[in-house]
Amino acid sequence: MWRFIHKWGSPKWFYTTTGPWLPWLWSAALILLIVGVVWGLAIAPPDRYQHDSARILYVHVPAAILAQSCFAVMAVSAIIFLVWKIKIADIAAMVMAPFGAAMTFAALFSGAVWGIPTWGTWWVWDARLTSMLIQLFIYLGVIGLRASFTSRDSGARAAAIMTLVGVVNLPIIKYSVVWWNTLHQPATFSLDKAPAMPASMWLPLLFSVLGFYLFFAAYTLTRTRNQLLKREARSRWVKEIALGTGKAS
Template sequence: MWAFIHKLGSPKWFYAISARLTPWFWAAAAVLLVVGSVWGLAFAPSDYQQGNSFRIIYVHVPAAILAQSCFAALAVAGGIYLIWKIKLADMAAAVIAPFGAAMTFVALFSGAVWGVPTWGTWWVWDARLTSMLIQLFLYFGVIALRGAFASRDSGAKAASVLALVGVVNIPIIKYSVEWWNTLHQPATFTLTERPAMPADMWLPLLVMVLGFYCFFIALTLTRTRSEILRRESAKRWVRDLADGHAGGRR
């Protein structure tokens, strides 16, 4: 078990195995996002109360779910880096943070657009919206801390600590609609109950959620590979890889 964990933390091994996995995730993301978008925007029935304005759910909900998952992954990577000093975990965290911030912004923006026909306003200081805004600021803090220190290791440690502290905001986001009287609707998907909406509305949403996750994995693998090459540029295996690519172009 420990041998596998040690192997998994090897940048060289990760670079090699991710080369085989990345194309599959890119292909899955493309298929799922196209199918989910067409299904949800063109073929799913309109909502009996909101009409066609509800269709923004096919972007808003996947972005919101993924934004929280990214922060959880950020905290896990930060914990692994702090405890076991596995530098690959820090490379992944450096890649995840900007993407998670982007997904949080997409969730907030799409929610604001949805709020106009639903609530009659772009923004209310609703518990769910406010906790998501706090998450966006936490992402910004994690990103800023990485560049705030002369030492990369010090910046990585500070960012990891903030991610571990900030992860407490995730259950607040999730349960805010139950703990407080809010305008935001309850969760669309739960593990214990069937979705309230009909299958021809929630199935394309499920496809979109899966597509967003595949896109996240594909992008994380791709950008982590680039981060490995940047940080490990002095290593022999990276130089050999570069020489091999240069020789192949001749």
């Protein structure tokens, strides 16, 4: 396990290994997003009860799922950074935080748009909505805490610790519709139950979710590589790649 983590912690190995992945990730992400969103917004049948207003779920559900998944990956990166001092893990956590905050805001905003015709109001202090709002504040807190330190290492450690503390909110978000009586509907996808909607509706949603995940992976890799080049600008391997004498991506 240590050898595997140490291998991925090598800046040069990480940069040169992940480079060939990017065209495939970006291409697959764009294809799945276009297919899923266009299919869901324009082709899929309207919901029996919510009619065309339910089409926003093809954006709302992937954004909400990704907002939570992104924070979970940040927590794993924080553990790797705090335990093994691997700088790439910290860089990845740093670039994921704004993305996760954007996904959380997108989930809240699209949920508000959905709530107007469905619930008759754009906001209620529902357990799911409130816990997602708290998640947005945690994301912003992690970003702000990192930026508040003049020392990059101190800011990285503080952000990692706050990320691990903030993980406690993830099970609250997930099980809020089970633990409390809420307006928000239960999970759309479940590992132990078949989807309640027909295939003509859940298939485009699945494409959209997968597209969002691949977009997240492509974005994180791209931004992490860019930040890594900035931090390692004076390293020999960066100069070799810049001069074309090293193994380029």
